[in-house]
Amino acid sequence: MLNIVVCVKAVPKPSLADKLKIDPVTKSLPRLDIPLVINPIDSHALEAALQLKKKYGAHVTVLSMGPPPAGNILRECLALGADKGILLTDRAFSGADAFATAFTLAKAIEKNGPADVIFCGMASSDGATEWVGPEIAVLLNMPVVSMVREILEDHGDEWIVKADVEHGYRIVKLKLPAVITVTRNLNKPRPLSFSGILKARNKEITVWDRQAMGLPPEGVGLKGSPTYVAAMYPLESHRQVEILEGSLQEKVDRFVQILSDAGVI
Amino acid sequence: MIDFTFTEEQELFRKAAREFSENCIAPHVPAMEETGRNWEPVIKAACEAEMMAITIPEEYGGLGLGYVERLIALEEIARVSVATAMMMQVGGLGIEPFIKFGTKEQKQKYLPGLATGERFATVAVTEPSGGSDPKSCHTSYTKRNGSYILNGRKCFITNSHIADTQVVMAVDNDNCDAFSVFILEKGMEGFKAAHEEHKVGMRGCNTGEIELKNCEVPAENLIGVEGKGMRVAMAVISDVGRGGMVGCALGLQQACLEASVKFANERILYGKPISELEAIQFKLADMKIDIEAGRLLGYRAAALQDAGGRAGNEFAVAKYYTTEAAQRAAKMAVDIHGGYGCMEEFAVSRYLRDAYVLGPSAGTSDIMKVIISRWVLS
Numbered sequence: 182m183l184n185i186v187v188c189v190k191a192v193p194k195p196s197l198a199d200k201l202k203i204d205p206v207t208k209s210l211p212r213l214d215i216p217l218v219i220n221p222i223d224s225h226a227l228e229a230a231l232q233l234k235k236k237y238g239a240h241v242t243v244l245s246m247g248p249p250p251a252g253n254i255l256r257e258c259l260a261l262g263a264d265k266g267i268l269l270t271d272r273a274f275s276g277a278d279a280f281a282t283a284f285t286l287a288k289a290i291e292k293n294g295p296a297d298v299i300f301c302g303m304a305s306s307d308g309a310t311e312w313v314g315p316e317i318a319v320l321l322n323m324p325v326v327s328m329v330r331e332i333l334e335d336h337g338d339e340w341i342v343k344a345d346v347e348h349g350y351r352i353v354k355l356k357l358p359a360v361i362t363v364t365r366n367l368n369k370p371r372p373l374s375f376s377g378i379l380k381a382r383n384k385e386i387t388v389w390d391r392q393a394m395g396l397p398p399e400g401v402g403l404k405g406s407p408t409y410v411a412a413m414y415p416l417e418s419h420r421q422v423e424i425l426e427g428s429l430q431e432k433v434d435r436f437v438q439i440l441s442d443a444g445v446i
Numbered sequence: 447m448i449d450f451t452f453t454e455e456q457e458l459f460r461k462a463a464r465e466f467s468e469n470c471i472a473p474h475v476p477a478m479e480e481t482g483r484n485w486e487p488v489i490k491a492a493c494e495a496e497m498m499a500i501t502i503p504e505e506y507g508g509l510g511l512g513y514v515e516r517l518i519a520l521e522e523i524a525r526v527s528v529a530t531a532m533m534m535q536v537g538g539l540g541i542e543p544f545i546k547f548g549t550k551e552q553k554q555k556y557l558p559g560l561a562t563g564e565r566f567a568t569v570a571v572t573e574p575s576g577g578s579d580p581k582s583c584h585t586s587y588t589k590r591n592g593s594y595i596l597n598g599r600k601c602f603i604t605n606s607h608i609a610d611t612q613v614v615m616a617v618d619n620d621n622c623d624a625f626s627v628f629i630l631e632k633g634m635e636g637f638k639a640a641h642e643e644h645k646v647g648m649r650g651c652n653t654g655e656i657e658l659k660n661c662e663v664p665a666e667n668l669i670g671v672e673g674k675g676m677r678v679a680m681a682v683i684s685d686v687g688r689g690g691m692v693g694c695a696l697g698l699q700q701a702c703l704e705a706s707v708k709f710a711n712e713r714i715l716y717g718k719p720i721s722e723l724e725a726i727q728f729k730l731a732d733m734k735i736d737i738e739a740g741r742l743l744g745y746r747a748a749a750l751q752d753a754g755g756r757a758g759n760e761f762a763v764a765k766y767y768t769t770e771a772a773q774r775a776a777k778m779a780v781d782i783h784g785g786y787g788c789m790e791e792f793a794v795s796r797y798l799r800d801a802y803v804l805g806p807s808a809g810t811s812d813i814m815k816v817i818i819s820r821w822v823l824s
Contacts, residue, residue, distance in 0.1 A: 253454060260458055372469065373462035375496045375509050378455060 183239035185230040186296045188286055188317070189258060191217035191251035192307045201415075208410040209276065210307055217247070219254045222302030224370040226363045230300050231262045231371065233335060240264050242293060246274055246285050252386055259381035260373055266386035267293060273391045276403030279308070283316030285401050288394055290321060296358060297338075303328050303362040314362035324359045330366040450742070452518075459515050463522035466495045472526045478650020479796060485608060485652050488530045492523070493563020498537055501545065506557035512752035513686075517693045517744060524697025525704075528800040529651035531697060532807070535690025536604035540567025542682040543613045543627060547670040552629070556611060568605035569687075570614045570656055571679050577602065578813045580615065580625075580679060585658060587616040587626060592665050594628060596658040599640070604807075606654035607639040613669060614658070615679045624673035628663045636661030647799030684758030684817075685751055687808040688765040692744035695768035695804050699740065702775035702797050703733045706782045709792075713784075720782070729778040736771035743767055759821040766814035769804040776801035 193201055197215045204211055219227075230241045243258040245251050246269040255266035269289055277285065290296055299321075301314035311327070318325030326344050334341035338357040343350050345364055355361075391401055398404060423439070425432040440446045452460070470491040477484040492498065500516045502508020509515075516538060524531035541560050544553055559565035575582045585598025596616050600606075610632045618624035630637050642654040670678045707730060710721035720726045747760035776798040780787035787794050805811060 253457075256454060257458060257461070260462075372465055372495075373458065375459060375462060375500065375511070378458045378462060379509060379511075382455070 183233060183237060183297045184295060185233060185239050185241045186290050186293065186299045187223070187227045187230045187241060187243050187258070187263065188299065188301045188313070189223040189227065189243050189245045189254060190220040190302070190305045190307075191245060191247045191254045192220045192305055194218045195221065195306050203413050203415065207276065208413045217250055217254060219257060220302055220305045220307075222304060222306070222363065222365055224302075225365055225367050226300035226302050226361075227258055227261060227263065228368045228370040229332065229361075229363055230298075232368065233298075234262065236335075242267060242296075244286060244289055244293070245269065246277070246282060246289075248275075252388070255386050256381060257373065259384040259386070260378040261371060262377060264384060266384070268386060268388045269390075269394070270388060271390040271392075271401075273398055273404075274402045276406065277401065278406035278408045279310040279312035280316055280407055281401055281403075281405040283313045283320060284405060285394070285396065286313070287317045287320035288396060289389060290317070292389070292394060298357060299323070299360045301360065301362045303364050311362070314360055318360035321358075321360070324355050325362070326353045326355055326359070327362045328364050329361050330364050332361075332367070452514075456515060456518060459511075460518045460522060462495075463497075463519045464525070466491070466497075467523045467526040467530075470495065471523060471530050475527050475529075475650070478527070478529055479790075482644050482649045483652075484650055485529075485533060488527065488650075489533060489566060489608065490563070492530065492534055493566070496561075497523070497534055498541065498563055498566070499561035501538065502541060502557050502561045503545070506553055507561040508557065509561075513689055513748040514745060514752055517689060517696075517748045520690055520693025521697040521700070524694040525701045526697075527650070528694050528698050528797075528804070529648040531690075531694045532648050532651045532803075533605055533608075535687070535694060536569065537567050537609070538690060539569045539682055539687045540605070540609060540611065540613055542686045543569070543669050543678055546681060547627075547678050549666075551666065552669065556629070560611065565610045566605060566608055567611045567613065568603060568609035569679070569682060570600040570603045570606070570612050571683065572600060572602045574599065574601050578809055580676065583615060583617045583625065585614070585616040586619045587628070587663075588619045590662075594626070594663045594665070594668070596628065596630075596636075596661040596663055598658050599655060600658075601641075601655045602643065602653060603656055604651060604653050606652060606656050607642060608652050612637075612656065614656070615675050616658075618673065621673070625675040625679070626672050627669045627675035627678045629667040629669060630658075630661065630663060634661055634663070645803055647796070647801070647803040649796075649799075681756075681758075683808060684761060685756060688758070688761040688814075689744070689748055689751070691804060691808045692740070692747070692761065692764045692768050694807075695765075695772040696737065696740055696744060698772045698797055698800055698804065699733065699737045699768070699775045702772075702779035702794065703730065703737060705792075705794050705797070706730060706733065706779045709783055709786070726782055729782055733775045733778055736767075736775060740764065740768040740771050759817065762809075762814045762817040762821070765808065766811050766818065769801075769807075770811055772804050773801040 194216045241263040242265045243263045244267045252268045304311040315325050328345040329342045331343040474487050499508040500511045504510035520531050587594045587596050612630045615627050636659045640655040640657040710726050711719050713720045743764035747757040747764050750757040779794040786792050
């Protein structure tokens with residue numbers, strides 16, 4: 182039976198993004214002020230795992246690093262059909278950059294036992310580095326394919342996947358165990374169901390802190406981060422109205438020019 | 447201390463119900479409004495999403511959950527479509543007599559199908575002579591050769607044309623004080639759905655008349671004790687019917703508030719969003735106060751019910767408060783929208799029409815006051 186790990190991140194609810202405030206000192210996004218939800222692309226990673234579970238039978242572990250409220254998203258993943266949740270939570274983990282995050286997740290995956298496939302969303306809606314999945318692969322010495330939009334062959338230990346590249350795609354053969362980061366095009370995540378929520382009652386969420394994982398304080402969180410955020414600021418957007426004058430042709434020309442200048446066309 | 451928080455699991459139920467409503471119900475609302483019908487896709491979707499299984503015991507294929515969860519689901523559905531929530535709530539009302547008063551055989555026969563949506567239910571009590579005075583019921587039954595022969599007409603019955611299983615109250619032809627409740631099934635000879643209503647609000651929610659002409663009902667379709675049917679009808683209407691209306695009203699109030707906040711933040715007047723005007727802010731505050739108060743009343747009553755008690759009086763208070771508040775909220779929402787509030791493109795015009803259908807459903811506000819005053823004076 183396949184052992185699948187899905188890395189999920191609790192992110193501020195995207196629809197409330199305009200309510201986010203940037204901490205001027207830490208240059209981070211305080212995550213406890215607005216509701217946390219599953220990083221939208223991670224839902225596609227979980228769906229991929231659940232489809233494999235249905236097809237071949239699999240044990241699906243969902244893994245998240247975050248503050249204690251992130252446990253709620255793991256419970257939701259269990260309600261959607263995952264078998265087990267692991268929450269990595271410790272104040273020492275806070276301020277982690279992509280590398281420290283990948284390091285902590287990779288150590289948790291090792292501690293949890295051998296995994297055949299590790300699914301991640303290609304990026305988070307808040308950090309959006311796209312590095313965590315590939316860095317986990319490096320740390321675990323596994324192959325990785327990023328931005329997978331279709332799994333063409335998933336039987337046995339040699340898979341064939343279709344992955345996005347700029348202006349096209351590539352077909353990649355990979356040998357398990359491997360890390361796969363997915364795009365939104367891969368599948369349509371299933372909805373929560375009432376009976377799924379009830380089934381999650383008996384599923385386990387394990388909580389590990391730094392000590393439980395046996396990690397040195399300097400290897401995790403801000404201390405373990407080789408990069409830092411130099412600055413962070415909200416994007417300003419302004420409405421601007423321009424009434425187009427002239428003949429129809431002139432208006433159309435001007436309109437096309439505006440769209441071109443804005444990079445829309 | 448009293449814990450007013452929902453459990454983590456209940457919060458997940460709300461999330462599931464909200465996602466379901468926004469993804470599976472909302473796309474059908476325009477056609478429901480346009481045609482006054484188009485209920486099939488929403489009923490099918492709701493049954494597939496286990497909405498009708500909430501309170502049915504697990505041993506009969508249900509989820510075995512409580513009335514708090516039912517209220518959460520109805521509130522979330524009504525936030526998107528009061529018409530759909532109304533059909534769901536009355537469907538639940540039709541299930542309740544089986545749960546509370548059904549024999550083991552009746553439960554085994556009906557509840558699994560009602561849980562999956564293979565069957566859909568309703569309760570038929572109201573008649574042209576009124577619904578708030580059930581003792582004036584004219585639909586009658588006569589016992590003949592071990593069966594019951596029913597004759598009469600019921601009106602304003604939600605799900606009249608779509609329910610396969612209808613729980614109908616009738617009076618004994620030989621004893622005007624004896625009422626009994628029967629299970630009627632679609633296709634029974636002498637039983638048919640008749641006139642279909644076209645309501646000012648809750649369009650797309652099926653409402654109509656049913657007609658009984660020498661309809662022969664087998665003895666095993668009697669629910670509860672013969673002659674004691676008023677207890678069955680009143681218990682389900684007061685505890686489940688009014689509870690359901692609270693869910694419909696709370697969802698509508700929330701929809702009114704959300705639409706108003708959105709519009710008030712976007713509508714620029716005097717060079718700034720109208721949400722910065724105190725006159726608008728106070729309306730929003732009034733709407734929020736009503737929602738908070740209504741939720742406390744409604745969920746407290748549902749929690750009482752889940753604890754095994756009767757909550758008819760508490761639901762009467764909650765039903766009165768929330769349906770009146772929904773009407774206030776809808777009017778304020780339309781007022782905040784100004785001229786746009788009179789346009790059908792804006793949902794608040796629907797909310798206003800829906801709000802006025804909430805009032806008489808499961809008992810008018812005046813009837814709620816009669817019940818509450820009896821409670822106070824008893």
